[in-house]
Amino acid sequence: KDVAVLVPAAGMGVRLGGGTPKALRELAGEPLLVHACRRLGLAPSVAMIVIAAPPDDVAAVRALVPGATVVPGGATRQQSVAAALAVVPESIEVVLVHDAARALTPPELVEAVAAAVRAGAAAVVPALPVVDTIKRVDAGEHVLETVDRAPLRVIQTPQGFPRQTLVRAHAEAVDEHTDDAGMVERLGHKVHCVPGSDLALKITRPLDLLIAESLLAAHPL
Numbered sequence: 001k002d003v004a005v006l007v008p009a010a011g012m013g014v015r016l017g018g019g020t021p022k023a024l025r026e027l028a029g030e031p032l033l034v035h036a037c038r039r040l041g042l043a044p045s046v047a048m049i050v051i052a053a054p055p056d057d058v059a060a061v062r063a064l065v066p067g068a069t070v071v072p073g074g075a076t077r078q079q080s081v082a083a084a085l086a087v088v089p090e091s092i093e094v095v096l097v098h099d100a101a102r103a104l105t106p107p108e109l110v111e112a113v114a115a116a117v118r119a120g121a122a123a124v125v126p127a128l129p130v131v132d133t134i135k136r137v138d139a140g141e142h143v144l145e146t147v148d149r150a151p152l153r154v155i156q157t158p159q160g161f162p163r164q165t166l167v168r169a170h171a172e173a174v175d176e177h178t179d180d181a182g183m184v185e186r187l188g189h190k191v192h193c194v195p196g197s198d199l200a201l202k203i204t205r206p207l208d209l210l211i212a213e214s215l216l217a218a219h220p221l
């Protein structure tokens with residue numbers, strides 16, 4: 001067990017709606033965060049889970065996930081990850097970052113990402129091919145061009161890093177990034193892809209919650 005997983009869970013879930021922070025929204029009677037952390041806990045490499053919780057819900061999250069370290073999250077995902085990263089002990093050499101919103105991510109994907117970091121990658125991301133036709137448009141929603149989708153990938157979490165690489169990426173980040181591998185890219189490191197999983201979908205809109213219900217029924221733990 002040599003891996004710490006940081007779980008940004010402090011988002012408000014504006015696109016999902018409902019008024020509750022998204023990580024605390026329930027799927028089959030349990031919060032998304034609980035589903036996510038249970039699967040992380042089943043990955044044999046995981047030594048430590050650090051959750052960045054909505055600041056008002058730190059105590060509630062501690063009660064929901066008793067084994068985890070819980071810190072208050074920040075105003076952006078990047079700030080939430082940085083807050084969680086700050087409490088990872090120096091003895092941990094592999095750090096994964098995993099969205100609470102990817103509640104059904106299988107333990108096997110966690111292991112695959114950790115293994116690729118141990119094998120020497122500076123950054124590891126789960127990737128899936130793009131299935132839709134992609135077009136670039138202008139401000140008036142007129143199509144400028146159809147983009148070749150063959151070299152495009154949809155990127156998921158968990159994303160994995162040697163601890164020092166992630167620490168440096170956060171320390172040197174100047175602008176806001178939607179994922180952590182993007183910050184490591186900016187440092188000039190190569191980012192390695194491993195095959196992603198349909199189960200690792202990010203629950204973002206109401207439709208995703210319906211899809212997740214079906215996926216959970218088909219893939220119980």
Ligand code: CTP
Nearest residue numbers: 008009010011012013014015075076080100101
């Ligand atoms: N997140 C976070 N801190 C923030 C914003 C987001 O920890 N200030 C987390 C979310 O809780 C989620 C993950 O980052 O687990 C991915 O973000 P996203 O899916 O965008 O979640 P929300 O920001 O909650 O959703 P929305 O953008 O629709 O409000």
Ligand code: MG
Nearest residue numbers: 011012013077
């Ligand atoms: Mg968001």
